[in-house]
Amino acid sequence: MTSGPSIDTPAAVGAIIRARRQDRGLSQQTLAVRAGVSRKFLVDLEAGHERAELGKTLAILAALGVSLEATDPIPKGADHDPARRDYAQTFARLIGSRDFEFAIKMLADYATASLKAGRPLLQRSPRLKDPHWSAALAGITNYTAHRLGQPAPSWTRRIKPLTEAWMPAESYRNIREPMKQLTRSETPEELAAMNVFIRERSLGTA
Known part of the structure; x- marks a missing residue:
């Protein structure tokens, strides 16, 4: 059994969330409501904010069907590399x-x-x-x-x-x-x- 990609930085989490949200055609406001968090928190999280709360982050991941053992590849390329x-x-x-x-x-x-x-x-x-x-x-x-x-x-x-x-x-x-x-x-x-x-x-x- 192969393990999924490692999610070891705030930027990686933010990149996965933003890419999955856009793939599903969700606005930041819609996803924030589904996860029970503020839009501001989601904006910070997608931007790779290092002080994002873990509990809220997990709620957003759960709303997107993503776990810390994500099977999604971490988005690569210039758009995700500052x-x-x-x-x-x-x-x-x-x-x-x-x-x-x-x-x-x-x-x-x-x-x-x-x-x-x-x-x-x-x-x-x-x-x-x-x-x-x-x-x-x-x-x-x-x-x-x-x-x-x-x-x-x-x-x-x-x-x-x-x-x-x-x-x-x-x-x-x-x-x-x-x-x-x-x-x-x-x-x-x-x-x-x-x-x-x-x-x-x-x-x-x-």
Whole structure:
């Protein structure tokens, strides 16, 4: 009897769950309701969040018919490997489908993967139609380049700062003024320079 693939990282769990959910044509909200968890928890889990609670994770796996002895192969390829992911394509797809909550998780994923790779992974302009997300990616690219002691890719200099302050999280939920003030105070200067405000801790790189 051959054993199934090893599920030994949060990213592997998230990849299996996201792939199985999409194969079944389920939205994140539908699966979250079936498993009795919040959509936010499922979003975090699919993004490979390392602090996901085991009990809730097992409930989601059970709702999908997946156990820790999964017979599903762990998804491979660039889409499931942060170091090889085509972030330009990923963001174009997520923004086009208005999956802003997951897009914000991918901002953090992009920052973390770039730091691990030792260079900003977006060396060329993502050419997004939405100036808000273009500014956010330029700011994060500048931020990671600065953290690595490198010059930022030249495309970031062609992206203009937004004319009004923007918080990506406002794409899908209301943010109260105290949290807005905290976010502004904890946003890296490279992002603030683009008039985009995300707490550094939310980038998962601090």
